Amino acid sequence: MTADNAKATTSRRMPMPTPETQHFWDGTLEGELRLQRCDDCAHTYFPPRPFCPKCASRSVQIAVASGRATLHACVINHRPGPGFDEPHSIAVVELEEGPRMMSNIVDCEQTHDALPLDMPLEVTFEQLSDTIALPLFKPATSTEVAS
Amino acid sequence: MKRGSVAVVGAAETTEMGKIPSLSTIGLHADAALNAMADAGLSPSDIDGVATAGISPTDLAHYLGITPTYADGTAVGGCSFMLHVRHAAAAINEGLCTTVLITHGESGRSGVGVGRRGANATSLSSQFEAPYGPMGPPTLFTLPWTRYAHEYGASTVDLANVAVTQRAWAAHNPRAKFRDPITVDDVLNAKMIADPFTMLLCCLVTDGGGALILTSADRAKDFPQKPAYILGTGESVETPMVSQMADFTSSSAFTVSGAKAFAEAEIAHGDVDHLMIYDAFAHLPIFGLEDLGFVGKGEAPAFIADGHTAMGGSLPMNTNGGGLSYMHSGMYGMYALQESVRQIRGIAPAQVDGVEIAVSHGVGGMFGASGTIIFGASA
Numbered sequence A: 001m002t003a004d005n006a007k008a009t010t011s012r013r014m015p016m017p018t019p020e021t022q023h024f025w026d027g028t029l030e031g032e033l034r035l036q037r038c039d040d041c042a043h044t045y046f047p048p049r050p051f052c053p054k055c056a057s058r059s060v061q062i063a064v065a066s067g068r069a070t071l072h073a074c075v076i077n078h079r080p081g082p083g084f085d086e087p088h089s090i091a092v093v094e095l096e097e098g099p100r101m102m103s104n105i106v107d108c109e110q111t112h113d114a115l116p117l118d119m120p121l122e123v124t125f126e127q128l129s130d131t132i133a134l135p136l137f138k139p140a141t142s143t144e145v146a147s
Numbered sequence B: 001m002k003r004g005s006v007a008v009v010g011a012a013e014t015t016e017m018g019k020i021p022s023l024s025t026i027g028l029h030a031d032a033a034l035n036a037m038a039d040a041g042l043s044p045s046d047i048d049g050v051a052t053a054g055i056s057p058t059d060l061a062h063y064l065g066i067t068p069t070y071a072d073g074t075a076v077g078g079c080s081f082m083l084h085v086r087h088a089a090a091a092i093n094e095g096l097c098t099t100v101l102i103t104h105g106e107s108g109r110s111g112v113g114v115g116r117r118g119a120n121a122t123s124l125s126s127q128f129e130a131p132y133g134p135m136g137p138p139t140l141f142t143l144p145w146t147r148y149a150h151e152y153g154a155s156t157v158d159l160a161n162v163a164v165t166q167r168a169w170a171a172h173n174p175r176a177k178f179r180d181p182i183t184v185d186d187v188l189n190a191k192m193i194a195d196p197f198t199m200l201l202c203c204l205v206t207d208g209g210g211a212l213i214l215t216s217a218d219r220a221k222d223f224p225q226k227p228a229y230i231l232g233t234g235e236s237v238e239t240p241m242v243s244q245m246a247d248f249t250s251s252s253a254f255t256v257s258g259a260k261a262f263a264e265a266e267i268a269h270g271d272v273d274h275l276m277i278y279d280a281f282a283h284l285p286i287f288g289l290e291d292l293g294f295v296g297k298g299e300a301p302a303f304i305a306d307g308h309t310a311m312g313g314s315l316p317m318n319t320n321g322g323g324l325s326y327m328h329s330g331m332y333g334m335y336a337l338q339e340s341v342r343q344i345r346g347i348a349p350a351q352v353d354g355v356e357i358a359v360s361h362g363v364g365g366m367f368g369a370s371g372t373i374i375f376g377a378s379a
């Protein structure tokens, strides 16, 4: 494992989009969570790439996710790191459309009691810079929760 | 590979273990390599194949004065050395070389001669995991456990049992970093790192190294040490992002690698006398026992709690104390292999009686890669 030598800083590590992922980061700036779906086999996938990881078809298009998800796995990180001084959740959420992604669960206490697995969540976006908005998740408020 | 056609004839760790401020990374590789060559009664001119991870095989060959006809720089994390053994066996059988040196060295604690880790901010994990504040493996590798615990009703006590059992093994190992007995309460009350993982559920950070020398089984009989024959080998990779594991309760890399190794070795699980499962964190042996097929899904916590992997148990596991108590320089797979060879030779500090078959199973990245080697006392 890597040495625990990173100092807490004030900002999160910033993602650097590539041509293959730019549509995703353009989407989050507009408040959309953009997945991709294959025209040939209908597979919906994440993270972004310009072909289907299931059937290799290059015929794929953007599919905007509903933003509804459930909590699939979660630890509470107690070590300070870039953008974080206090214990905080590091989670994997399962989107209603199927793919999973890493995130933080916000707007609730950062404890396992407040974050039971399978709890319904909804996406929210945190503006990190002029070019990057980061998708985060919070406890679902709408009645139409992920099934 | 061809069952029993290749053997380990040299095996050694660095002279010192733990905190070694006097040696840089490549110095640790060389110290282990010189010890392994002495163990096998060989000099660098006898070596015609090199394999390593962390540094390049070019660095290694030049530093030791070796002119190889075979070089393997496979680097998939801590299990790279299991893959090196597998590839070396194939290369020797194919006639690419006759005698392969595999080395590991890492100044994990002291950081001597360690280059600045270049983070590629455009990689998928940099874009889609790093912004969420993970601080290395303790906050990523641990995620699947929370799903496993949810699905199988397991608890943090089940993790603590792994750490307690391995500390008991470490008590018998003079070179182990931590040897004092611990209790489940000690583990649960230790400093919290990534809830539910406390510090005693996470591996050590130490300096060290190790090296292996392999040659054909035909030649192995003429070497000074008892050969550890390679009966079966497996490898696989899944994902560089733990968030993209297909199943959070089972590693595809583990199941593919393990099944391949057992099929090659033509053995049943009941034939296994000794087991090493790379334990970067306490849930790894639980996943490993299940994914290798020693127990059914969800059964490993009870298997460990019942003492099966402890001294006197039916399946002694991680008998050097493991990454949790013995040492962990960063790429621990080499030390798992070293302990398997010691057990086959009959010279381990906590020697298990009559080890005929020993399994060494490694992980690379965070459930990203895997390698499995099955050793036999006879070909």
Ligand SMILES: [Zn+2]
Pocket: A038, A039, A040, A041, A042, A043, A052, A053, A054, A055, A056, A057
């Ligand atoms: Zn497709």
